[in-house]
Amino acid sequence: MKGQMSWRKKEDQPENSVSFSEQKTIIKALMRLRTNRDDYHTMSREQQVNLIRLRTGHNRLNAHMNRKFKLAPSPTCACRQEDQTAEHILQRCPILDEERKEVWPSPTPLQTKLYGSRQELEKTTTFITSAGLIV
Template sequence: MRPRTNRDDYHTMSREQQVNLIRLRTGHNRLNDYMNRKFKLAPSPTCACGQEDQTAEHILQRRPLLDEERKEVWPSPTPLQTKLYGSRQELEKTTTFITSAGLIV
């Protein structure tokens, strides 16, 4: 097989950014929902905010404790699909948000 000559936006990102995105995309991450459901390592699937299970969608879209960081990165409402599968610029915003929020996914 010949090596890939053109790379999509995801494959041009750093390894750390790729890992964070794939973990958010697949749900195989270190958030409470997965750690409780799969490994029983978290006492509850609920987020620290207490409103719903701590999933990638909750963190990226609705977690009230991250409203300020979210508005800085995405001033206007942005769909989850765009945050996880959009252009390189959108993917970088997502990884920047995760880092600035101090989350380990």
């Protein structure tokens, strides 16, 4: 072995029956970040958009469109009782009482409607759709 550098002797190297390609695949799989998807992230893109708009208040409801962009003539809801906010339409708007009772037969807190389980989040997006609202 004159002129060659040998770091290990052949006898010291273990026999490996896994090919180089398989080793690469195994290493990549081990290095890949494991993301546990919460209920929100398992929903459709459209459902996620509706929920995030309701959660943040950056939506197409009168209160935001009037105060932020002056695109709505008034922040007031069509029921003329309060400003049209996510909380108002999800909890108290008398115009949407029938749809609300179909989706939530018993009183449900706003926190549950916006941050609850997948089943609760789907009820919220169903309510928005059945009410004909564009958020």
